[in-house]
Amino acid sequence: MTLNRMKKISNHRIADLLTARKEEKRKSFAVLLDPDKVDFDTFQSFLAQAVENEVDFFFVGGSLITNYAIDKLISAIQKYTSIPTILFPGNSLHVEHTADAILLLSLISGRNPDFLIGQHVIAAPMLKKSGIEILPTGYMLIESGKLTTVSYISNTTPIPHDKASIAACTAMAGEMLGLRNIFLDAGSGAQVPVSPEMIAAVRAAVDTPIIVGGGIDSSEKALLAMQAGADVIVVGNGIEQNQNLLPEVAASVKMFNLQLEKVY
Ligand SMILES: CC(C)=CCC/C(C)=C/CC/C(C)=C/CC/C(C)=C/COP(=O)(O)OP(=O)(O)O
Ligand SMILES: O=P(O)(O)OC[C@@H](O)CO
Numbered sequence: 001m002t003l004n005r006m007k008k009i010s011n012h013r014i015a016d017l018l019t020a021r022k023e024e025k026r027k028s029f030a031v032l033l034d035p036d037k038v039d040f041d042t043f044q045s046f047l048a049q050a051v052e053n054e055v056d057f058f059f060v061g062g063s064l065i066t067n068y069a070i071d072k073l074i075s076a077i078q079k080y081t082s083i084p085t086i087l088f089p090g091n092s093l094h095v096e097h098t099a100d101a102i103l104l105l106s107l108i109s110g111r112n113p114d115f116l117i118g119q120h121v122i123a124a125p126m127l128k129k130s131g132i133e134i135l136p137t138g139y140m141l142i143e144s145g146k147l148t149t150v151s152y153i154s155n156t157t158p159i160p161h162d163k164a165s166i167a168a169c170t171a172m173a174g175e176m177l178g179l180r181n182i183f184l185d186a187g188s189g190a191q192v193p194v195s196p197e198m199i200a201a202v203r204a205a206v207d208t209p210i211i212v213g214g215g216i217d218s219s220e221k222a223l224l225a226m227q228a229g230a231d232v233i234v235v236g237n238g239i240e241q242n243q244n245l246l247p248e249v250a251a252s253v254k255m256f257n258l259q260l261e262k263v264y
């Protein structure tokens, strides 16, 4: 076996980190960066703030990206920080091999074959060649008060907000199919985030790490999601609109993890 091939096979650094943290019940904070919305003039100071507040991951992506600046964004992150960059792609055009990993989303809450398997077939040869770490992820959209970009673009109906059991069964099926992470997303800019009841039901149904995002615009909402069983909290819009939110959510995650140390 060649060294390159071995390197590709052993490329599961982020997956191992997510699993270890989930086992320890330690939470992580991921900041979603939309390449279309990043202000490159002030990006360096934004990155310094992310480092200072110990952001765990950058998720990079969008349902629709128009400026093709994903590579520029990733190289700026890698120049000024060592925070892992995880692609959060809307389609197969959004693959950028310099990222540390990719959430290979299968949109299991929907019934659109293109987002369940179609885009994956198109991207597979490129993903294999790149050697990028693959994070196979069951992606579930949850109804959140208004039509979100991701629901519209993916042409899928989200799971009703109050149907925790549908979410639990969907996650269970995703895990049985071999997906290693479950992502509960109310959609960017959601009016209401995924409910703690639904997160708890999914937590009880699967053993995978659970990523939760969409409409988390306060440290209180982040705390409720963590208490319900979310392993990774994703915040995008809220940080774009309020520069105090990044340190506030970071502090809430840190506090949660510190309390954990006291308990054990
Ligand atoms: C196989 C590959 C490489 C890709 C397919 C990936 C799949 C199945 C994606 C699911 C559907 C989808 C369009 C996901 C995008 C999720 C995302 C990055 C959302 C971020 O928020 P936006 O939806 O861009 O919201 P704004 O309107 O606020 O920008
Ligand atoms: O932009 P927000 O509402 O924080 O959502 C983040 C992410 O989960 C969207 O896919």
Ligand SMILES: [Mg+2]
Binding pocket: 034, 061, 062, 063, 064, 188
């Ligand atoms: Mg977007």
